[in-house]
Amino acid sequence: MPKTLIIITGPTGIGKTATGIRLANHLQTEIVSADSRQIFKELSIGTAVPTNEELELVKHHFIHSHSIHDNYNASRFETEGLRLLDCLFSKYNQVVMVGGSMLYIDAICNGIDSMPDADPEIRQSLKKQVETNGIESLRLQLKQLDPVYYNSVDLKNPARIIHALEMCLMTGKPYSTFRSNTKKERPFRILKIALNCDRDKLHNRINLRVDKMVEAGLENEAHNFYSLRNLNALNTVGYREFFSYFDGEIPRNKAIELIKRNSRRYARKQLTWFRKDAEVHWFEPNQTNEIIEFVESQIKS
């Protein structure tokens, strides 16, 4: 029987966790999380990790498995994820991957070109350069070091330019030479399922979930990490807004409102990403039975 990775994805708050657990339970297999924030052991409320009860139903991987102090990224997820999948596929014919981190899922499905980790000091100095001299100075530098990438990159996006420059400066080679633009082959089949529903309903779910997080003590959780706010792991919806509140920049109710808005925006962005993936099969969150049926029919063929 061919090995199949079944991916359950979709926008934040749509109900991936519950669906994934039911599917994994049905298939008698385990779940690999593809969530760039639930992976951090220090974060719980703001990331909406599965509850202890849920975690007892099915064995989960990459939940609370790393530290916010780790310099985690999509490439590491690819490496560690594939290693784990290799191991799991020796026990199961199907494995369920659940999560909404688009790039992480993409890294597992298609791969990320190999290149070195960014040097934090170089990144820091490039960031400073943008602040003091503006993005134009980085553009000029990129034009010299990597004219190929310069012609295709979004020149208004500092993050893109900074990363390209990091690679150029660290390796002495143009960033574009690392970009192969090839899809890697995987030793398993991939079945992509995404959940979505009416936009108003989704927004309601998100708003409600944020209220529940706040009730559950999100403010306190965020407060615990206030001093670590500069960590990338904490540049996260739910925490950054509370940090602004702690700074006295915005009132508390405004922070909560912003968490809702930014969650809605994140959901939309996720949908934009998944929509362009023709391999995705779409379902409503309450169609778990249909999903199980669909998966059954697919893994038999």
Next chain:
RNA sequence: GGGAAGAUACCGAAGCGGUCAAACGGGGCAGACUGUAAAUCUGUUGGCUCAGCCUUCGUAGGUUCGAAUCCUGCUCUUCCCA
């Protein structure tokens, strides 16, 4: 009961006779994306048979070649005096 200010697109808010389908902000929607991705960035936001046309600036009239902008009545809101 008397007086003052105001009613602008999904919301807030500019505009104060033509260059206004209407600045700006918010929200929404759409898109980009390969080591920060819950990140970072972009576009769009009255309708249509879309280089043009149609309907919009509380409402009904009026002035004017021409009004969101001026005048009058009405409705509503806020504030002040009784």
